[in-house]
Amino acid sequence: METGLAKKTVIVTGGASNIGRAISLAFAKEGANVVITDIDEVGGKRVASQANALGKGGVYKAVKLDVTKIADVEATIKKIVDEFGRIDVLVNVVGWDNVVLFKDTTPDFWDKVIEVNYRTYLNCVKSVLPYMIDQKCGSVVSIASDAGRLGEVRESVYSGAKGAVIATSKAIAKEVGRYGIRLNTVCPGMTIPKTEEVGETSMWKGAEGFFSGEMLEKIKKNYPLGRIGTGEDTANAVVFLASDAASFITGQTLSVSGGFSMI
C-alpha cells in the first residue's frame, strides 16, 4: 500500500503521550515531517527525538501549544506553514476525562470536558482549513471514542463531546469535499500506556499500577478480540485514513477497539 506520506507535513496535537505519541511515531515511520504539539514540551521533545532515531529522514519538531486558545493555535499554524510551506495532515488527539456519574458532575467539570475534547477540535480544524482550501487538498483525522458512538456510563459529558467531534467532522466533510479535503474519525478502545509512554501532563500520569491483573482480565472480556488496545493499533488506522490510500474515504468513523462496538 502506497501511503504517499513521505515529506508531507503532519501536525499531531497531544503528541507527547500515549496515543498521540504512537501516532507521531507512525507518521515518522512513513517518512513524513511531523510537528508534535502539546502543552508538555519536554514530552514532545522526547517523542521528536524518538522519531529522529527511526532514521526515516523527516523533520521532527516539538512545539509547545495549548490548543484551547484559538489565537495561539492560529499563530502556531501560520508559523508551521511559513516553515514547511504547507499542511497536509492534521491529527486531533487532545482529549481528557474523569470517570464520574452524571449526577455527581458540576458545570465547571462539563466546561472542562467540552473545552478539551470539542473546543480544541474546532480551534484546530478552523485554523488549518484556509491553508488546505488554498492547497485544494488535506486530511484531518480526529480521535474520538466509542463513548461518542454508544454513550458510556460515568462518561456522559465526554460521550457527548466525542459524539460532537464525530458529527461535526461529517458536516465539515460535506462542506469541504469540493476542495479535496477529507475528515475522518477514529475511536480507540481502552488504551492503557506503558510507563515510558506516559507524558508529564497525561491523564494517565500517576495511574501506573492502578489496574490490578484481575481488573485487566475483566476489562479484556469486553473485547471480542480478547485484549486491550495499544497506541499502535490506533496509529495504524490514523495513518491509513490520512494517506493517499484512503483518498475516496471521508466523513467516516472507524472504531479500533477489538470489536467492542460493531456499528
Ligand SMILES: NC(=O)c1ccc[n+]([C@@H]2O[C@H](COP(=O)([O-])OP(=O)(O)OC[C@H]3O[C@@H](n4cnc5c(N)ncnc54)[C@H](O)[C@@H]3O)[C@@H](O)[C@H]2O)c1
Ligand atoms: N487511552 C484510552 O483508553 C482512550 C480511549 C478512547 C479514546 N481516547 C482518546 O484518545 C486521545 C488520547 O488519549 P491518551 O490516552 O493518549 O491521553 P493522554 O492524556 O496520555 O495524552 C493526551 C495529551 O494531550 C495533551 N493535552 C491535554 N490538553 C492539552 C491542551 N489543551 N493543549 C495541548 N495539549 C494538551 C496532554 O499533555 C497529553 O500529552 C484523547 O482524545 C482520548 O479522549 C483514549
